[in-house]
Amino acid sequence: MIKNMALGIVFLFSGFASAQNTAMTGTEAKAFVAKVSAESRQIKTLQSDFTQTKKMDFLDKSIVTQGRMSLKAPNTLNWKYTKPYQYAIVFKDNKIFINDQGKKSSVDAKSKTFEKINKLIVGSSNGQMFNDPEFTVSYFKNNGFNIAKFTPRSSQLLKYIKQIELYFPKNQSTVSQVNMLEASGDTTNIVFKNTKTNAPVPASEFSL
Template identity: 85%
Template sequence: MFKNIAFIALLLISGFAFTQNTAMTSTESKAFVTKISAETKEIKTLQSDFVQTKKMDFLDKNIVTQGRMSLKSPNTLSWKYTKPYQYSIIFKDNKIFINDQGKKSSVDAKSKTFEKINKLIVGSSNGKMFNDPEFSVAYFKNENFNIAKFTPKSAQLLKYIKQIELNFPKNQTTVSQVNMTEASGDTTNIVFKNTKINAPIPAAEFSL
């Protein structure tokens, strides 16, 4: 019996180890950054469907929402949630514009936590996110992804964000998944799919 348990445990450990991320070497990380930075300079627009999963300690069930993300160079970004509710948030001109099921408002985007995520996503479309002075970056890889983990440098930002992780599939230069861990331990996972690059985006996508 003990041998069987030990064997199963060994399989689990082996499987776990197989999927673990490993740190890139200095040469690998430089090549990765150079490749992403060069290829994303050609991106003028980007649009993708997304599924967002929010895990909070005080809730038994995860909060799952769906929608569409639209990006226009150099720094205009729109998140439009369509399920299970209608909610839009647009970043442009250093402001956040919000439409919460018909109730519209705007606020200054500076120093807002979510604005930092959007800054990295916008940066991921032009290669500038690796030089963001507000974060230190560590690079990892596994069988399917190259991964950039961003850790805030300032104590002020660390009060809200512990880490933001951007996942790049080995065969593409745009982000397919974002994982954010807040200081509280709550996590947000965003998975992008049906991504279109440099396709025309209607102006309505960036308005409320």
């Protein structure tokens, strides 16, 4: 249950964009990765509102949730759902802290699955995921976005995820949308808005 919830949070990724995508050339991909990686290293904090849409084969309607994400470098993260329910998960000090509508718990994050979840969430915001040896990355573009598609190499991750797409608006180095296709065939989409970088974030934001 926790594992599935955490994965749903993370990747934060359902309806794939309909714009026509074309593959980047090797030169374009190299320049894109270098730009995003260099600029994201300057990010110490990141905050963003999000809307998550999850489509599941056995449900007629999509599940839509809203919340706010707060990140503090190098690897402290708060993923907080506010509508239609209250649920928060904090990654900090190799642990996962959960507040499920007032019911609090913690999980050791040193297992490979949870370690990867944390790494991927943080990596999707700071560009470090481009260097993850457990993924094959391909790069595309359309009129509005640069797109990085990640395909897991790890058999462990392939149990849960088939592909992740990160959408970067042109001339921007932070992710505005993430799509995930799960092994089950379900999809998750998260759209970020009102993103702020390097704004003060109180320590209480990462305490449940």
